[in-house]
Amino acid sequence: MYNSIWEKNWFFNADTIIIGSGIVGLSTAAALIEENPNHQVLILERGLIPTGASTRNAGFACFGSATEIMADIDLMGKEASFNLVKMRYEGLQKLRKRVGDKALDFKGDGGYEIITEPMVSKLSRLQEVNKLLRPIFKEDIYHLVPEKIEEFGFNKEIVKAMVYNKYEGQIDSGKAMSHLLTYVQKLGAKIITGAEVIKYEKHTDGKVKVILKNPLRDGEKCEFLGKNMVICTNAFSGSLVQNLNIYPARGQVVVTKPIPGLKLKGTFHYDDGYFYFRDFYGRLLLGGGRNLDIEGETTTEQKTTKLITDKLKSIIKDVILPGTDFEIEHEWAGIMCFGHGTKSPIIAKLEENVFCAIRMSGMGVALSSEAAEKIKNMILHGKTGETRFDDSRSELRPRL
DSSP states (O other): OOOOHHHHHHTSEEEEEEEOOSHHHHHHHHHHHHHOTTOOEEEEESSSSOOSSTTTSOOEEOSOOHHHHHHHHHHHOHHHHHHHHHHHHHHHHHHHHHHOHHHHTOBOOOEEEEEEGGGGGGGGGHHHHHHHHHHHHSSOOOEEOTHHHHHTTOOTTTEEEEEEETTOEEOOHHHHHHHHHHHHHHHTOEEEESOOEEEEEEOTTSOEEEEEEOTTSTTOEEEEEEEEEEEOOGGGGGGTEESOSOEEEEEEEEEESOOTTOOOOSEEEETTTTEEEEEETTEEEEEEOGGGSHHHHSSOOOOOOHHHHHHHHHHIIIIISTTOOOOEEEEEEEEEEEBTTBOOOEEEEEETTEEEEEOOTTOHHHHHHHHHHHHHHHHHHOOOOOOOOOGGGOOOEEOO
């Protein structure tokens, strides 16, 4: 492909090329340019808009329910679980500061967890979690609120207890991403959509050559050069780098039509966090259910399935809104990224001038700003940061 001198100088070269314009990619661009306004950032997005999880999530500004943190302690230990909650909470504060609560449509109504009979025994560990997190919040944050069961109209035969924390909230994910996108562009970042990256390789001068399909000519390639490259494509990163401990996890969501007199307000976790719901402008938004078909939901296919949407509807009918008529108005699916044996993200230097911030484990809203800060420090200040891999699978190489 023969580029003009204008294209070469202003579109095909950058200090840092970011792959993916989701919340992590945009936050990374913002962090770099906020510190160094002369830093040239180019973001390449394969879709017309980001369509992984950033615009397809449930809009939770959360850092983990009590029983989820208990499970994390059992999986990773107390220190790693503490550090992860700290990173999520501090990341949320950075996001709110950068974008603003009005632009996020942030509502700080708190977060709740529904406790059913099989989970009641876990309440004995509530103080263990409160004690672990006290250095972050300076107080116990998880409290039993039995009176809320009737107040919100839940089925008392199924819901045996409720746990509340005041620090969580909700956002409008579309509005948040729209404002973050505008903010990053005002800072000077260039964003090219419809840019499908095939691979990357090292250039002769030490730069990174990023190779894309040419959308106008079949079989022809486009090449971009960056001093640095950051992969922010979460579950889709396996197409660029091999041997990462990552796998995709689909999350399905349904939204009802407006429900007159809807009582619940806030964000809610149910069944060990596999289901989650919230109020949404007088509607009920409910998502999750991948535990019903782990193998089938380990996919990057963005569609809903009858198995899971039927279960979501039954939860609305039997648990959340017993005796209330409702109709489903919208449904969609988004793709999250998890790792085997860990909930920690991968925020790392993969090789010289090549970085990644991926594996957000369904917490991209909370982790994005902290991940961006760490990548910025690696690029601008040469900080090593923490590499988070499964040691048995840490031999990284480009996927050619």
